[in-house]
Amino acid sequence: MASASPPEGSAPATMRTVTTSVPARLDRLPWSRWHWMIVIGLGTVWILDGLEVTIVGNVAGRLAEEGSGLDITAAQVTGIAAALYVAGACSGALFFGWLTDRYGRKKLFMVTLVVYLGATAMTALSFESWWFFLFRFLTGFGIGGEYAAINSAIDELIPSLYRGRVDLIINGSYWLGAIGGALLSVVMLDTDIFPQNLGWRLSFALGVVLGLVILLVRRHVPESPRWQFIHGQEQDAEELVSSVERRIEEEKGERLPPPAGEITIQQRKSIGFGLIARTVFGRYPRRAFLGLSLFIGQAFLYNAITFGFGTILTTFFDVPTGHTGYYFAVIAAGNFLGPLLLGKLFDTAGRRIMISSTYLLSGALLFVTAWLFDRGSLTATTMTVCWCVVLFFASAGASSAYLTVSEVFPMETRAMAIAFFYALGTAAGGISGPLIFAELTESGVVGDTALAFRIGAALMCAAGLVAAFLAVKAERRSLEDIAEPLSVAKPAATSGSD
Secondary structure, three states, X not given: OOEEEOOOOOOOHHHOEEEEOHHHHHHOOOOOHHHHHHHHHXXXXXXXXXXXXXXXXXXXXXXXXXXXXXXXXXXXXXHHHHHHHHHHHHHHHHHHHHHHHHHOHHHHHHHHHHHXXXXXHHHHOOOOHHHHHHHHHHHHHXXXXXXXXXXXXXXHHOOOOOHHHHHHHHHHOHHHHHXXXXXXXXXXXXXXXXXXXXXXXXHHHHHHHHHHHHHHHHOOOOOOHHHHHHOOOHHHHHHHHHHHHHHHHHHHOOOOOOOOOOEEEEOOOOOOHHHHXXXXXXXXXXXXXXXXXXXHXXXXXXXXXXXXXXXXXXXXXXXXXXHHHHHHHHHHHXXXXXXXXXXXXXXXXXXXHHHHHHHHHHHHHHHHHHHHHHOOOOOHHHHHHHHHHHHHHHXXXXXXXXXXXXXXXXXXXXXXXXXXXXXXXXXXXXXHHHHHXXXXXXXXXXXXXXXXXXXXXXXXXXXXXXXXXXXXXXXXXXXXXXXXXXXXXXXXXXXXXO
16 A cells, blocks of 8 residues: 655645555566556567568568659668668657656557557658658657657566566567568569559558557556656556456465565656756666667667668579568567577576677677678578577567666656667667668678678677676566665665666
């Protein structure tokens, strides 16, 4: 139960001091159907993201062909359009991240999905390159907001015992969509089935239809009780957690154990940018450096190299544009299996050993791939096998970057911290990367593409070394124990700064 005592005077509800056991009650819940509803409602949008981004990568060659309905080159699709998508995602993460911390997780993960779906629908109607570029930016704007709002909600609703694996698998579900997008592109690019200027449009339209279904499911996902009790809605938080407890006790047929403790906080309406910056960089500088390193490494690898895989196949191995989807489906499967099979180890073996090892292994294996590619030892099939192995580890590492920044900073700054590190890291690797890589692959010189591989490998290895020294022991710990909320009325002796 929560108790509240108003301060002197007639202060509004958002300024009361509240003692609550809500975090401990959420963390001691066993896995249940209610948690599956959270996973499905929030996690399935990554499937859509993977579907849509993969389609763009695989249709790049088709869009550049005469008769596609667009006057655009493949390099513009994988270079300019990809960079604009990432720029939009960075902007959307910062904009919606601030709104998420201020107005709540639920409102924003509904709004961002609507923005994302609307922009995707408009992409399907592209008639000029500028229209395609504009709505690639706006699609990214929506998905950037999704990253901030959804990762905040996931970490605050999932029990600490399962938080690592669930976060990784949800972020990794992107690759289920990538598999679907790759195989879908094979059908949609078959001119025996659809006209040259129609198939790629229908691919985007299908994503919109699936997104509308997700929007209906997401209506049932609740607001984060952790956000509610800090923002003057402690009664709503109590009622929500109590209803979930009753539902789980009925499902399991047994009483839940008592919560481990309480927390006393001073409620507040919002957190200013100045306080967020001082907290992230002043109080937790090593965690900030860790988050930035992880995001830059994975952003360059994925945004600059992986999403140009279709162009590599057509340029260096003469794979027809209509067949690249088969190859991409294979590496997408490797990407999904990584978080799925390794996720539990992040909660058992621990964050530090798993984050550092997945980054270092993927970087080392990519160096080997670059060497084999440079000496002409690979075919389209063996190149795909190499990438599949590299990305099995890289995907788990990349997902752990989102997990890290969403759990190692105070609750009041969580969405903005996710947004900031996503935006800064992705801008560094995801905007410059596609532009550089598109230029390198378009040259048709093997050595240029091998150089891009080596740069990505070096950045992954560097991030792995940073994680080996700075990763936080967050496994099976409550979020409030990992990083004490800024609103805590009495500082706890067990937490603090770096």
